[in-house]
Each structure stands twice: as C-alpha cells, then as structure tokens.
Amino acid sequence: MKIICVGIIGPQNNPLLIHTDFSGEERKNIEYIVYTALDFCEEKIPAMSGNKKSSLFESYLGLLFPTEDLRVYGYVTNTHHKYVLVLDDSDVKDVDTKKFFVQLHDIFIQAISNPFYNYGEKIESLNFISNLKSLISKS
C-alpha cells in the first residue's frame, strides 16, 4: 500500500504529528483531509462502543471515507489519540492497515514514554520519525 500521509491527533483534536512527503498546496489539502477525518472518527467511535455484542473496544475504525483518488483509514487508542492513514486509491486489505496501525501504536507509546516529551505537545522526536519512516517503507 502506498501511504500518502500519517496523522496522529491528540485527545483535544490537536495534531501531534502530520507526516507526509508532500509540501505546499498538496500538504494543505492533505491536512484538510486529516482534519475532516476526525468527524468520521467521532461518528464511528460511539457506534462501536455502543455495540453490546462486542465487549471489547475496537480501536481499528476501518475505512473512514474515500475521496476521488485517496482512501482514509482511522484508528483510535484508549487514550483517545486518533491515527489517520491516508492511502492512494489502490486495493488494500484491512489486515494490512490494521497491522500498520498496531505497529504505529507501539512506536507512539515508545515516543510518549520519553520523559523529555511533554504530553500533548507536538512530537518532534527524530527517533520516532525515523521509526515511522521505516514502518512506512516496510508496509
């Protein structure tokens, strides 16, 4: 799968990281897509938690919405951090995106466990970004 953008949004819906190789106009458009994806996340979260059949909280939100040439996937953590993954329009299996989100969750936990990181602020750790890049290149 070709990853266009990875966004990590804090519990207050403030962006902690928006990682994309694009810049300028395209970056702006992607940032808007990530921003709008939050509404889709919020629409899905209560629906999933309200499902009485499933006692477990499902973090993976699946496909949030497609655009003309992009697909947007979502994931939410127990601490209400939201991960937004923007892919190109090629066919992707849910298993792959889910696996990516779980791995992203792991490296995110490592990053915020750093005692020098102030909770709620932007993630600027070079280590985290290099981990993320390697994760993107693997997937």
Add this chain to the structure above:
Amino acid sequence: MDFSNSFFKTKEIIDNWFSELYAPLVIVSVSPDAENACLKNGVSFVDMIRCFCPNSFSVKIQHQTKKNEKNISENSNSHLISKFFVRFETIETFNNFKKTDIEDSLFKIVLKNSVYEKSENLKSGFITQMLNKYQNPMTWFDHYIQQFSKLLYWSKFQTINHPVSFIYVISTEIGDATTAIQFLKMQCDEKNPPRFMIENNMDPNVHRYFLLIHDIQSPYPEKISEFLQKMEDTFGKNYCFFLPINSLSNRKEKKETIPEERIQKYKKLVSFDGSLPENFCNCLSESDISFISSFIRLFVSESLIPFIEKRIQTLSEIVNNSSKKGFKKAFKNLFGKQKEQTNTTETFNKIEFQTRKLADYYFFLKDYDQALVYYKMASNEFKNSNSWDYFASVQEMATICSFIHESRIIDSLLDAAQYGYKKAKSSPCFLTNLFWIFAELYKNSMNKIEKAIELYLRISSYESNITSAINLEQAAYCFYYMKPSSFRKYHFYLILAGQRYSFSGQSNHTIRCYSNFQQEFRDKNWITIQNHLNYTIALHSFYILDFATSIRCFKEIIGKSKESDQQQRSYLEELIIASQGASQNSISRVFEFRVPQILMNSINVLINDDFVQIDNSSQIPPSEDWSDHENLFLRKLSQKIPIKPPQDQMEKIILKIKKSNIHQLLEKIPKKTSPVGESIIVEFFVYNPLKFMLKFGQAYLIAVYENNENNENNENNENNENNENNENNENNQQESKNMIKNINCDSKEIEEILKKYEKSIHKNEIIVEKSEFSLYPNENRLLELKITPQKEGRLRIIGVEFQFQERLLLFVQFKIPGKKLNKTKNQRKNDIYLPSNKLIVDIVTQMPRLSIQIQNFATNLVDGSIRKTSFEIENIGKKSLKNLYVQFEKPECFVIENINENINENINENYSIVPLYLNELKKRQKIKIPCWFRATSSKFEQNKHLFFYQTLQENSKMKYRLFRAITQFKSESSLSLETQIFQNPFSINEYILVLSISNIGNLNIFELLQITSISKYFVIELLNYNEISGIKESNNNNNNNDYEKLNLFLKPQENLVIIMKIKPITKNVSLKKENIIEEFEIKHIEMNEKNSREDLLQIPFQNFFFQEKQQKQNRKNHKNHKNHKNHKNNQTNNVEISSKNQNFEFGIILLWKIQGKGYGQHQKLIPDLRKVISNSNISESSSILKRKYNNFSITISSSKEIWHDFSKNPIAKANVVFYIREEYNSKINSLIEMRNGSSQNLFWIGCTHFNRKFSQNELFSFKLQACFLKPGVYDLNQIIIKQNLRRPFISSFQHLICVKQAN
C-alpha cells in the same frame, strides 16, 4: 436561542413556498398611464398586487378530486381548495427576456449580500450569529433561488411556468373609450399572440382579463361608466373589472400611518434589501387596498378557476380520444420500421404536449392523482419521441406530485429527471433548480439532511463557481445542523465554498466563509490550515481595501509561519504593501508585530544610579542576594529612615527583615527617579524568529510625559493596592479593568501617544538615540536603547519602534505586568495584574553625580594579606553633594581609614554602612579616601559597594543618589590555623592553647612575626617557643603581656605547633557569669620596635578582626537557627559557641610577613573559654621498637616511662626518635606526617611534616618531642605516610609510653 429553527423551515413555510413556486402564472400588461397612476404609491402595478392582496385564497371549484372529497358541500357539486396561489409577472419580463439580465440580477443578489462582519469582532458565538443572519427563511439564498427560477421561464418544456392568464390594465386617462378598446384589442389579439408564446410553443388558449384603473385624483371621473360599459360590451362582463385607486391626495398630510404589516410584506416580496420608497403607499387608502384585494379574489374565483376547469374538460376529451389512437401508434412503433425522430417538430397540437398541459392544470387545482397519471402518460410519450428535456421536466413534476401526494420522494423518478436533463444536454440551470427544490424538501420536510447535502454537492460539481459556492455553503450549514453536528465537515465545506467564491471574485463572501471559523484553528497547531486561512483572508481583505484585516492576518502568518525563507520574505513584502496601502505614505506603521520578538521579561530600565562600575569599568550584574538587599535598603532610604550621623559610640542600624515579607517589599519598589539631562537606558532581548536576516535601519524608544491626571490615577492605583482588603467586588472589577487598560493600549490610544511623542521630540523635551542593528535567523540579542529627558515630570516608556527596510515602522508596546492580584475570586479567575511601575521614571531637577575610582588595587593576593588603597571620589554633576556613605557587602574585607576623628560604622545584620564624606563636595571637587582591604580565604573575591549621597539642598523625590561598584581579586591559599584549648587541670583560671599553624601554600615562606591576644582579661605565654625556634634563652619573660613576638619561618607544606598558656591579667579578675561586658572592646597593640609595620598594621589589625568576628557570629547564628544542628566544628571540636557570654571570649591574631609581598594576618576566635571539654581517654601503655609496614620499616625509639610533676609544669615532655626505611625504591615522593587525633593530651613539638623521596635502603630519621598534658599511657606511633595517587599508609602497631605523676 435555537438557531436551527431559522435554518429549518416550518412545514407551513415550505408548503407555501412550494405552492407559490408552482402556482399558475398570470402575465400582466399595463398601459403606461395605468402604471403612472400606480407609481404615485412608489410601486408598480404588479408589485402593488403582490403587496396588497392576500398570499393565497380558498376557492371553490366544480372539479372533484379524491383528496377534496370531504370538502364537497352537500348541497352543491363544488368543493374548496385552500391555499391557492397565483404568480404575477409583467409582460415585459417575457417580451424582453434576456438570460444575462437574470444572471446579472443573481450576481447583484450575491453582491448585495456580501457584507461581512469584520473578523476583528469575531467571538465564540459569531458563527451562530452569522447563521441566524443568513439562514432566515427569506434570506438571500431563498431570494437567490427565487430569482434563479426565473431563468426557467424562457423554456419550452417547463410548461408549468407558461402563462395561464393575461391581465390587460388600462386607466381612464388613456383618452376616450374607443381608443381604450382599440388598445386592448390590439394587445390581446389571439391571431397575433406575443412572440415569446410562439417561440416557446406555449398554449395559445390562455385566459384573458381586462382591468380599468381610475385614479380618483384625476379630473375625469365621468369617463368611468363609459369606459366600463364599452369594455364589458366588447370582452364580456365576467372578464372586466373596475379598480379605483389613489383616493388619498397625500397620506402624510393626513397623518395616516402605513400599517407595519404592509411594510413588512413589501420588504419581503419586493425589496430584499429592506429599503422602502419615500412615497410608498402615499395615495392608497385602506378602502383602495380592500378593493385591490377583492379584485384579485374575484379574478381568481370568478374568472381564472372556471377557465382552468373548462380547459381541463377540453383537454381531457382530446387526450382520452387520442389515447385509443395512441395504442395503435404504439403497436406500429413496436412492429413497424423505426424512424429517427427529432424534437424539432414540436407543436402544441401534439397530444403529448396537451397531455402535459392537462397534467399541469390538474396540478394547479391540486388534483395530484390525476396530474401524476397524465405526467406519467406524457413522460412515456416524450421518451418514445426522444424529447429528453420534455421528458425530464415531466419526470420532475411527477416526482413533485408523488411527494405531495404520498409524502415521499420516489428516487427512480428523480433519477429519471436527472437522466433526462443530462441526456438533453440542456442548460444546467434546470438540474440545479431541480436539486435545490428537492434539497429543500429533503432538508425540511423529510428530515433527510444527508440527502440534501448529497444534492447540494452534486450541483456544485458542474455549476458555475458562484452557484457551486452557494451550494457548498448550504451543504456546510447542513453539516452544522446535522445531529450530531459535524463541525469539521462544516469547516471543510465552508472553506471549499470560500475558495469558489474566491474564484468568482467575491472577496467579501470569501472572507466571510474563511473568517467564520478562523478562531477554531487558533492555538491548535493546525499551522498549515491556519496559514492558509490567514493568507486568503489577508489577500482578499487587501482586494476590498480592508487593509487593517489584511495587515492583521499577514502578521499572524509571519509570526508563526514555518515556510521557507523565500516564502517568508514574500509574506513580509506583502505585509509592507498592505500597510503602505493603509497609511498611503511612503513609510507605514504596523502595531504589535511579532518580528522582532521582544522578550518582555528581559526589559530593564536603567538609570545612571543603576550602573555597576568595577575598578576596570567592565559591567557585571549584581547577585540576587545583594540585589534584594539593595532594593530593601533603598526602600528604607526612600522611606526617610535617617542614616544616623557619626557619633563617638558605635551604633547599630538593624533592618528587621522577615523573609516572608521580602517579596511584598520588592513589589513595592518605588518608581525610578532620574535627573534631567541624564540618559535612561532600556535594555531588552530581541529575537528574530524568521529564517532570513533582518536589518533594522533605526530603533528607538517611545516615551511620553504623563499628564497630572494620569499621575493621580497611577497613584490612586497604588493606594488601591494597599486598600485591597477593604474594597468590594464591584470596585475590584472596575479597578481590574483600569489596570488591564494600563497594560494594554489599543491602537487608537497608541496613535495618540505617538502623536504626543512626536510633539515632545519636536519641542526637544526628549532626546532619543537611534541605533541600527541586524538580526540573524533565530538570533537572540540584547539591545540597549537610550533616551534623555530634558524636562521634569513623569516619563512613561511606552515601547520601541523599529524601522524596517525604510518602508515599515514596527511598533512594539512594552507589556510588563506587575503583581498578580489574587484577593478576590474575580481576580483569581481573570488573571488580573497590577500595573507595573517599572517603565515609569520620575524626572527631577539636576543632581550631583559621583565618579569613583579605586587606586592601587591589587588583583592577586595571598589569603590574609592586607593592602592599602584609596577611593578617588569626584563630583562630576552640576550640583554640590553631601553626606556620602558607603555600604560594603563584605565589611571583613574593607576598612576605611579615619579621615575624620568621629568616624564610625553602623552595622546591620549583614552589611556595614560607613560614612565617607559628610561635608559639602562641590562640583568638580575631588577627594581621596584611604582604605584598607584584606584578602579572605575564598579563592575569587567579589565585593560590592553601594555609595549613596545627597544633594546639598534635599530633594524630596530623590532623597539619595547611588553609585554602585564592584571590586574583585584572586587570593591564593596561605596559612591554616587550628586551635585546641584545654583547661589547665592544676589551675582553674588557666587554659592551654595548642595552635597548629600549617603553610598550605606551595610557594611562600612565611615569617611569623607576632602572636597577640585580643582580650581585656587574658594574656598569653608561649610554652615551647625555645624548642621550636632553637633559641635556648627565654625570649619573653613578661608574663603579663598580651602578645608574644615570634621569629619563626614556615616553609611550604610545613606546619608548626605552638603551645601557649592563657591566663588572666590580674588575679582580681574572676571568671564569673555575672561579670558581663556589654561591648567587646578592641585593644590596640602597639609594637615597641622601630618598624614601619606598626603604622601599617595599626588599623586593620584590630578592625578586620572585629569585623570578621561579627560576620562569623552572624553567620553561625543564622546557620544554627536555620538548621538546628549540633555545633560540631571540625577545627574546634572542644569549643561550643555561645554568643551571650562574651566576657570569656578570647581571640588571637597572628601577624606574618612574606618577603617581597608584604604583611598579613590571621585570626582565631574562641567565643567562650568555659566551654572547654577536658574529657579524654587514656590508653594502656606498652613499648614496641620496630615494625614493618608494607614496604616501609618503621622504628621508634623513646623511653618507656616518664615521671613528671604536672603541678609545677602542665606539660610533660619526652624525646622520641623515628626511623623510617623504604624496603624497595619506589622513587615516589612521600609525605610523612604525625597524627594528633588519637589522644587529646598528646602533642608533638617540632616539625611534623616531611616531604622526602627515599632512595633504596636509605634510613630516614627525625626527632620530635612528645608533650603530655595528663598522666596516662599514650601511643607514640602516630605516623602517616602519604604517597601520590595511593592510599595513605597508617601504621597499625602501637608504641606505648607511660606518663606518671611525680610526687
């Protein structure tokens, strides 16, 4: 208030809107004279009808529908139709129809409604306010739809918009009756119908009606009957009506008011901008209006409805007859040859058109069942004939029928309509109109807001920019009002709408859309989005010449932008252009810009008194402790606590400071005071957050003199601070508002301030020094700007202005909040600060000014050495001064030589105040004040001195002027003194003092000159001087002297133990507690020898000692009080300090000299001799001669037992010889030392430290004398051998000696 009510229309409103949209269209042809008669009321005839007749009617019809079966009256076949609407349009609308005109009118609607609230006023509730404003039922969007639907009039296939009736209007002023009839005949000639009817294939069988208007104010009332008679004769009685109007000559003259209901209706239907013509309804009386109303009622019920019913009857027959033929035709089409059919041969005579028309008539009469049947029938026909646009139009109406009839929208019908319009490739306006109608229905009637959004978005994909912008905006509002709301989607689509508005050149609408939620992104790290919003708003604000908004948004971007340096440069360039546009000058001014950033905490206002001068004129900031002390001390000075004049007796000024009060006192630091003509320097850090270098041509301070009123206000504020507890909450709120206002000035206030500042500059009241500087990317630089006041008053430093690229002036206000208030709940909630006095300087008259230089100041000294120096003081001011004092931070280091016999010091807890020169010091007068300073034990010494003085004539505002100075020097280590004191067991009043002097330096050889007792009651007597000096004769036989001359040398790393007896001067002195001396008196010791050192050492000899004693006492007391620790001093284990009983205090001073480096002294203080502890443990005795210890072989030779009479001599002595040999050669320097610690009654006389490099098997021996203070058994093996980088060797074996009391 729930604003969704204004967004979602009620069912009644939507029904009315819907009924009106598809009401029968009546075209009105008005003669010019009739129109003129109507225009007397400010409205045209059509508008008059629209305004003054009811919206809808309840009409009786003969035709029976399923729905209306219940309403049929029992006695007749007629039934009622409620809410029957009629649309009126002028014939000119059709005759002169131009699509561009409608588009122009649509554009005007958009333009008219493009007024936006300036985003400065944006608050949290702004979005809902905007929505309320623009989403009311008849907002500009509805108006836009209504106007847009007029585009559909000029279409062949939208037959629902074809006229049903014509009304021909003439007035009696047209001439005579014959002319009128001719005119009307010409107008309604059935053989020559209007061109638009032919071109659009309209049904020529329309209803015609004739109206005669009579202006009652006209002079020909007799014509009415003739006109009416002829019209009725010609056109039939049921088709003519007489309408008298203008029964009032002037409504205002008769003081009749227009009912508000009429005005509102006019505004709603005719004037969308809310304007009202001056002569509105000027000549219409209430009876006229009722006539108009009854005319329409009569027209509809008596004429139009029967006509429609008649047409239905006619068309039904035609359609029904043809439907039988239609079956055959269909059969032929199915099995016969297919012919290509085009829609070019459409004429109204074709059956499908008549079917369609029949369906429309049924629709008008609200018989939706029948209408739907005929619409479906027509649609099949149109589909077969490939008339896609007709097909689409019929499908559209069928969908509407199904909605009205069954309250549901059949998606297949809607899709078919959409398909038809697309297939026909007709103008997109038809599809747009279709979607708008159904979006409204979905949104309001069916509660399917998602469907409405979908339709809006589908329109936006193919419409023009402006229409698609409107649709996107509507879609955005739908997201806002969804439950639950999708705010981000709302934001997103509003931005898209704004973008489309931007493409179509609608700057106002763009700004409105973007600024709606500009606040939402603030401080949430969506930096790219935020920059996009700001940049777009800035750009479009510039287009519409709203420079203030443009500048504000550009400022937002530049401060936060993380773009490349080129991008940042371009933003800055655009900001400059915008600001130049605002000011229309070559140089424009921008307020509160983030570039360069000023670190407000770093702002410091320095007056001449604040500067610290060191001996070499370099500046060092004072330490915090000293600064706090200074501030407190200065406060005391300003509170007029007198500095007592010198007296014979020493006085103490004690500043009772509680630590908890320090911060409170610091907050109350008085405003600074500076004399006229002296420069004030403001220093602060500036930071360049951009990625390129900024060059500032000029930077200068902005300051103004405050008015007296302001002064009073400020003083009141200060008083308020003191009376905070007594104020109620309301006062506090008012106070807080004032205080905040003092900190933050708005731009208008700043502009006024700048004008005032320019005046001051012009009048030479202020001289400002301008400086040029540049800032590299991310550079942080300390900037110092100077301002020189030339007039007395209160000067307020407002801020700083930077000139950038000779085109831009950047003004930054200094914002320093004072103390944060937290007395009341309001204060705690709202973060209210007192105004800070930091930026206010009181300018007073000219004052004297000191210049002080320290002469012959050495920077490298040996610890304890004393030097003579002097302060050279000069008055460089323009006034004479008096009462010059100095306060030393470390008085133990400095002693001022007496220049006045009465000189004395005032000592506070930590610092001393010394009067230097109390007489008048005239301007340009110089004096020299000698001074002594002594190096202390610390390696780097920094001493701060605060000189303060007064003018000859006291100034109430500036009581004292200050001069701060710092001196610093290095000191190297010299001697270390250790003392131990024991009570002489054989004499109650005598003590034994063991003084161990170690030369801990590496270079200097000390010549020990004299050891002196400083006590009124005790003298000293050396016990072992002869032995250590090698002089056999007694040097000093005078036992009553309180000093002993020495003539000893001490090499580096060597030590010397001097044992002395301390005894009372006279036998009369008894050491009792009652005998307390009030003050410790320093006794000056004069030396008998003719030596210059007597003079040299005279003053510091005693004074330094005194000062050090004071210091140590204070510090130790403070430490004890603070930590509650036991008083265990390593050096004086046996002595407890008691500051209360000073009569037992004892001290010694050791004078020394280093060849070529001068003299020095060391002191030792024993605060209370009575606290001597004499307990000691005596170990068992034994004798061991030789032991091996690692690679060292140690042999000790001494007598095993000695007998001594301690009553005659308190010390028993024994000679001991030590032999040390290294078994193998390590070639390392070894330091051999003797311990003193194991027994407190054993001391060594002689050199106890040896530095030696052993050669192989070399035997090293040395001889010492062991001194014993008590009988007992002692271990003589006290040897420690230290080698570099190795652990010290401590020999473990014992060599015991037994000391016994001789009888």
